[in-house]
Amino acid sequence: xxxxxxxxxxxxxxxxxxxxxxxxxxxxxxxxxxxxxxxxxxxxxxxxxxxxxxxxxxxxxxxxxxxxxxxxxxxxxxxxxxxxxxxxxxxxxxxxxxxxxxxxxxxxxxxxxx
Amino acid sequence: xxxxxxxxxxxxxxxxxxxxxxxxxxxxxxxxxxxxxxxxxxxxxxxxxxxxxxxxxxxxxxxxxxxxxxxxxxxxxxxxxxxxxxxxxxxxxxxxxxxxxxxxxxxxxxxxxxx
Numbered sequence: 001x002x003x004x005x006x007x008x009x010x011x012x013x014x015x016x017x018x019x020x021x022x023x024x025x026x027x028x029x030x031x032x033x034x035x036x037x038x039x040x041x042x043x044x045x046x047x048x049x050x051x052x053x054x055x056x057x058x059x060x061x062x063x064x065x066x067x068x069x070x071x072x073x074x075x076x077x078x079x080x081x082x083x084x085x086x087x088x089x090x091x092x093x094x095x096x097x098x099x100x101x102x103x104x105x106x107x108x109x110x111x112x113x114x
Numbered sequence: 115x116x117x118x119x120x121x122x123x124x125x126x127x128x129x130x131x132x133x134x135x136x137x138x139x140x141x142x143x144x145x146x147x148x149x150x151x152x153x154x155x156x157x158x159x160x161x162x163x164x165x166x167x168x169x170x171x172x173x174x175x176x177x178x179x180x181x182x183x184x185x186x187x188x189x190x191x192x193x194x195x196x197x198x199x200x201x202x203x204x205x206x207x208x209x210x211x212x213x214x215x216x217x218x219x220x221x222x223x224x225x226x227x228x229x
């Protein structure tokens with residue numbers, strides 16, 4: 001079984017400040033990990049993914065995430081928030097065993113204050 | 115079309131009625147997924163198709179839910195005897211060859227409201 005926990009359903013930052021969205025996972029096998037973003041009235045869009053290559057993964061729009069096996073974490077960061085980053089962010093895990101489904105966290109809504 | 119298309123975008127129905135939700139995936143994508151997203155929650159897996167067959171339907175909540183993909187392209191999610199608890203956004207996604215390292219492309223969803 002696998003699960004994802006996203007700490008903080010809402011995060012608010014000032015424009016230009018660091019963005020940190022937390023994700024912890026549980027998986028009995030080496031996981032594949034993903035961050036998706038959902039803008040208002042749009043479909044989920046892949047930000048970045050970890051698939052057992054480099055532990056620091058760079059994605060679109062300046063986001064990156066670091067896989068830390070010892071902490072079972074895959075936190076999402078961006079050095080400087082932009083107003084356009086306001087959206088809902090979902091962390092997801094796949095166990096890679098062949099059950100071809102993602103397990104999503106409950107999401108974190110990011111607000112960016114001017 | 116360029117992306118995953120879902121119709122209808124909104125559906126309001128009465129308790130006990132039958133509904134169908136349609137998904138048109140990206141051309142050439144063999145894998146198709148249905149998810150359900152309730153208010154304040156992340157998407158919840160329902161069913162996965164590889165080609166025409168349902169490779170994993172373990173997420174379907176009960177036998178009122180059924181999905182088909184007869185020609186390996188368009189898929190229809192069917193819900194019988196709808197209940198108020200079925201109200202949610204139903205998301206469809208497709209990918210080139212199934213998960214693993216592949217990216218899922220999501221549609222905008224069909225919002226179902228059961229009165």
